[in-house]
Amino acid sequence: MATETPIRPQRRMSPVAKSSALKSILRSGSTQLGRRQRESDEKDTDQLPSSPTKRRKTVVFDMESNTVQSIGSQTSDEARTKAETVKQVVLKALREHASGDEEGYDTLKGIFRNDRRRTTNPSSSFSEDEIEPSEVIYYINALKACAPHVGRSCTGLVIEALSIPWLGRPEYFVAAYIDFLANLVTAQSIYLSNVLTMLVEKFRHFKPSQWSANECPEVDCDVMRQRLHRALGQVLQLFPAARRVLLSQINKDFPFSDDTKPVHMAFVQNLLRLREYAPDMGPEVMELITDRLVKIDVQIQVDLDEADDEVAAGVVDQLKSSKADDDADDDASDIESILSDDSDDQHELNGRILKAAQHIQKMDSIMDTVFRVYESVFDDPESEGAKDTFENMLSEFVNIILPTYSSRHTQFIIFHFSQLSENLTDRFAGVLLDIAFGNQNSMVTRQNAAAYLASFAARGKKVPAESVQTICTVLIKHIDSYRHRHASTARPDLRRFTPYYALFQGLLYIFCFRWRDLIVEVPDAVNPEDPATYLGQELVWMQELAPLLTANIWSNFNPLRVCHPGIVQEFAQLAGHLGFMYVHDKVEQNRRIYLSSYVSSSVEALRETASHNPYDESWLQLPPYFPFDPYQLPESRHWVDGDYIPYTPFPGLDDDDDDEGSELDGAFEIDEIPEDVYADDSETDEGGVKF
Known part of the structure; x- marks a missing residue:
């Protein structure tokens, strides 16, 4: 059985993968289904731009027919042909994987891994073995169509597909990705936990860099959350039993008391939005918020019980100087910068002051939010x-x-x-x-x-x-x-x-x-x-x-x-x-x-x-x-x-x-x-x- 070969920037895929069935399929126009087809399909290569810059395409996705309408100057027929080609290649890779041939399967995983890498490290070079970001949608649609074939042995592929940035992409991609999630949990319930884990982990996000995608326009937080909950709502609608799994995952991922205020506020606001379309989960959601509020509350009391005059004065100064900026996304780094130049004793003192002040701030903000939620009721x-x-x-x-x-x-x-x-x-x-x-x-x-x-x-x-x-x-x-x-x-x-x-x-x-x-x-x-x-x-x-x-x-x-x-x-x-x-x-x-x-x-x-x-x-x-x-x-x-x-x-x-x-x-x-x-x-x- 072939071993998986990581796909790295500025490097072609290892020769261990003798023929990359999925590699550059959209750029080359090749179906990669066989040697005889390859020669005839390579004639179409000159019709497509050769440089990465010129290959940028605009994709329009028709939600009603579930098909790609156009890519750049391509007609809908051409786009549909390419979509069908990718689907067949993905299906072939999955079937070969089931029989022990890992070549196409590993390459398919590499496509999603490279997409994630480009977002994590936008300055990395574009390898000739990689596909364009705009072309990832073909593989998402192909996996959506092939969901019945994505069995338990395909866990690695599913994890890679769930790890790509999708909330910050254009609406057509988001719609296709949500459909992929829905098809996946419907056809393969074993992946319900993976999908819910991915969605709940994003409850903590509060700054664009956490959900942005490579070369895509910035999406603000409200749009991101609307998309996130659209996906979660569709999963809950298709799979009612997911509610118990979801509550368990929320309880597991709820921020610790030492996490920053922006993280807590983002998570709580997402929980409150969940109640809007899953009202039957409302009481349990509020019970969880109350439980975590009490934990922060107790920690504040511990901080104050242990505080001496110097710490108390420092807490006062810290709270007065803080403007409670909700976009203070570098909370942790600010603390590190404050503490970095201190002596050991001063470092410990400043750490206690900042910790106590942050607990008070996050408690205050969450309490105000909960009061507002109940006010209309x-x-x-x-x-x-x-x-x-x-x-x-x-x-x-x-x-x-x-x-x-x-x-x-x-x-x-x-x-x-x-x-x-x-x-x-x-x-x-x-x-x-x-x-x-x-x-x-x-x-x-x-x-x-x-x-x-x-x-x-x-x-x-x-x-x-x-x-x-x-x-x-x-x-x-x-x-x-x-x-x-x-x-x-x-x-x-x-x-x-x-x-x-x-x-x-x-x-x-x-x-x-x-x-x-x-x-x-x-x-x-x-x-x-x-x-x-x-x-x-x-x-x-x-x-x-x-x-x-x-x-x-x-x-x-x-x-x-x-x-x-x-x-x-x-x-x-x-x-x-x-x-x-x-x-x-x-x-x-x-x-x-x-x-x-x-x-x-x-x-x-x-x-x-x-x-x-x-x-x-x-x-x-x-x-x-x-x-x-x-x-x-x-x-x-x-x-x-x-x-x-x-x-x-x-x-x-x-x-x-x-x-x-x-x-x-x-x-x-x-x-x-x-x-x-x-x-x-x-x-x-x-x-x-x-x-």
């Missing part, structure tokens, strides 16, 4: 389409976002759209309540659900007062029921009673933000817009709220000792200032209670082994995790500005106790991106953290 939030989409969003939230502790931005998609109607608000809150109180759920899941519920009720500007009251009523009754069930074993132990403290801290958090909505009756002298007018007034609070809170605060659970000190301090000052209840004596008493005395000796021994400060008991207190704390990504934050209640300290509270004020401010500073990162003049949450 929720024009009528009570429509069936909106309800169905919201159910899919809930599924993504429960399965992907809720279990991820470090997600800081992705959840704001459902935060925004759940506030567009009371029904959607109640649906979201109801799901969170079910999870928080569901004994079948893990402790971590229940704790996260409680934090989401409290954060939603506290921060959701469009969450009505009635809903806030209902949530607080359910919380306090469940908290008190828990107290009764575990009264005999109650003690201030976070590890043992995590669900209880999570719900209690959530209730305190809601009080700090929505205390006005927990008042059911006020005197006429009260102005709801002026907090100071509430002072000294007879306020009627929600029924059972104060007595049940008091019973739990003074119980053996001692929640004010286990919940986060900043939130406890804020609640104590607000409650006392408004005349709701006075718990300062309990807070003061708790200063003399050591939580470590309630922890088993084995756990304490492990703690001491880890070289922790024996006087630091923060590890025995509930962390202040509220996932709807300030959202400040600069490009996409406008989506939630109207939905969001910023933290506003009650006037005069800091004056009451200056020493406690700084601790209170820190209670709501929950690991946010630096305020200075957002280079605009809009007002930020007073609780926003700064490095």
Whole structure:
């Protein structure tokens, strides 16, 4: 069996291939089917231009008759004859390949390999053994017609044909190539995966050099994507089972979190376009986007957790200097150029800065895109389409976002759209309540659900007062029921009673933000817009709220000792200032209670082994995790500005106790991106953290 001989620039094919059955067939006019035919056909050679420049041809392809109409000055009959000739030669090569003769088959592969090489290296010389770029269409049409003969043994040829540049070629070529793909997957389903892999790989493309073809006019990105999805849509229409294979390939090829912003945006935009003609794939596509958004989101939090002052300042400067150019196709090379002249230490520092800044930028752009996609669906939030989409969003939230502790931005998609109607608000809150109180759920899941519920009720500007009251009523009754069930074993132990403290801290958090909505009756002298007018007034609070809170605060659970000190301090000052209840004596008493005395000796021994400060008991207190704390990504934050209640300290509270004020401010500073990162003049949450 003959071995395949690579076709290289400036070199004729190896003499190992004794007669090249496909070589120069269009230039020479030879059918190359036999020695007797060769002599007669060579008489036509003088009728065609000899130089590569003069041989340039214009091809017109008739889609209805599936034939070539003309090439340059050739008549349609001449073009049709040549097309038939190529078809016969290709068919002969495939049949000989099946019987073990590789000569024509290897040459056929070389035609497509050379075409790809010319695009990769346009400056390479044109070999006499190569065909013109305009002539490649004859071989595409021939393979299309011979698709039933392209069996499993022809994998190498198929891979070469799928590797040529086609998106940047003239429309007649694109149409023929799409037909070739359709014929291939229809006649040979074994190549479905290869075709889909080729198409999905192009989802990452965002600059013309990635799809341009040799000597063809430049095709812009919109035209390229329209052609790409025309091909993919035709494959899906002919082969419905391709949807599962396609989803698997998309999941495999989705950019990693460290890939550049342009790559991510190109891939996401192609996924969103896929939903337009394959709506049944929409939910799974959005679930995949959400999953990858969460991964980037977590990486941002890791970057910021590891950042020191120098890195944070560098991130701020990098984001301010970046104009978020969507055509920044040399993202990676820019980074390399920035890092190339640095010392080792500076190189590492700049690398961390650039990595963190790029994660923030790509997260911001993708979030803005997803918000825009959903906006039109929720024009009528009570429509069936909106309800169905919201159910899919809930599924993504429960399965992907809720279990991820470090997600800081992705959840704001459902935060925004759940506030567009009371029904959607109640649906979201109801799901969170079910999870928080569901004994079948893990402790971590229940704790996260409680934090989401409290954060939603506290921060959701469009969450009505009635809903806030209902949530607080359910919380306090469940908290008190828990107290009764575990009264005999109650003690201030976070590890043992995590669900209880999570719900209690959530209730305190809601009080700090929505205390006005927990008042059911006020005197006429009260102005709801002026907090100071509430002072000294007879306020009627929600029924059972104060007595049940008091019973739990003074119980053996001692929640004010286990919940986060900043939130406890804020609640104590607000409650006392408004005349709701006075718990300062309990807070003061708790200063003399050591939580470590309630922890088993084995756990304490492990703690001491880890070289922790024996006087630091923060590890025995509930962390202040509220996932709807300030959202400040600069490009996409406008989506939630109207939905969001910023933290506003009650006037005069800091004056009451200056020493406690700084601790209170820190209670709501929950690991946010630096305020200075957002280079605009809009007002930020007073609780926003700064490095």
